[in-house]
Amino acid sequence: MNLWQHEKEARAEGYTAVCGCDEAGAGPLAGPVYAAAVILPLGEDIPGLDDSKKLTEKKREELFPLIQEKALAWSVAFVDAKEIDRTDILSARMRAMQLAIDGLDRKPDFALIDGNRDHGRTAAIVTPHRCLVKGDSLSASIAAASVLAKVSRDRFMAEMAARYPEYRFDKHKGYGTKLHYELLRTYGPSPIHRKTFLKATDLPPEEKNSRPPEGRGHEGQSAGREIP
Numbered sequence: 001m002n003l004w005q006h007e008k009e010a011r012a013e014g015y016t017a018v019c020g021c022d023e024a025g026a027g028p029l030a031g032p033v034y035a036a037a038v039i040l041p042l043g044e045d046i047p048g049l050d051d052s053k054k055l056t057e058k059k060r061e062e063l064f065p066l067i068q069e070k071a072l073a074w075s076v077a078f079v080d081a082k083e084i085d086r087t088d089i090l091s092a093r094m095r096a097m098q099l100a101i102d103g104l105d106r107k108p109d110f111a112l113i114d115g116n117r118d119h120g121r122t123a124a125i126v127t128p129h130r131c132l133v134k135g136d137s138l139s140a141s142i143a144a145a146s147v148l149a150k151v152s153r154d155r156f157m158a159e160m161a162a163r164y165p166e167y168r169f170d171k172h173k174g175y176g177t178k179l180h181y182e183l184l185r186t187y188g189p190s191p192i193h194r195k196t197f198l199k200a201t202d203l204p205p206e207e208k209n210s211r212p213p214e215g216r217g218h219e220g221q222s223a224g225r226e227i228p
Contacts, residue, residue: 007140032156041072094119113130
């Protein structure tokens with residue numbers, strides 16, 4: 001399959017700096033949603049590049065520095081659990097992707113966005129763009145972004161596993177596995193859990209009537225470097 005078709009079509013329409021953008025971590029019960037944006041040289045060969053979900057963790061880690069090296073520009077951004085709770089996950093996804101696009105050292109004039117949504121209730125993609133369903137399997141730029149977003153989020157959750165070892169974030173990355181639900185019912189939510197994603201039955205008895213703490217949340221981005 002030609003992974004450059006959509007980049008070439010955008011070039012033919014007159015755009016000169018086309019980025020791919022994807023997010024990771026929309027579904028987990030804990031942790032931020034991450035997004036990445038990447039501008040690759042047109043036709044750049046990155047062996048093994050594919051949708052991050054189709055790659056092993058080892059292969060994603062191998063591709064991560066290679067993508068950074070080959071890219072004309074790359075950026076990673078995130079929106080944390082408090083911001084997700086304050087708004088909603090769709091808006092947080094859009095906010096993270098636009099932050100990633102805005103964080104590129106080279107300003108793109110067009111973006112290829114994975115999925116079929118470009119706006120939520122409180123945030124939207126404002127860069128000229130095209131949405132591509134399963135874009136991480138159709139576009140090299142989106143595939144590269146999917147790897148950067150996935151690896152960056154997994155690394156963050158590994159750090160959170162060291163900070164909150166009782167939740168075993170290294171095992172499930174915040175997703176709703178059987179183990180994760182069991183630990184939630186034992187310990188209750190951590191500071192990085194998405195309170196709006198949890199049901200009363202997911203919590204210990206003493207926390208079932210508690211309300212999510214208020215907060216403005218946090219968002220961040222990095223370009224040309226890894227998120228600390």
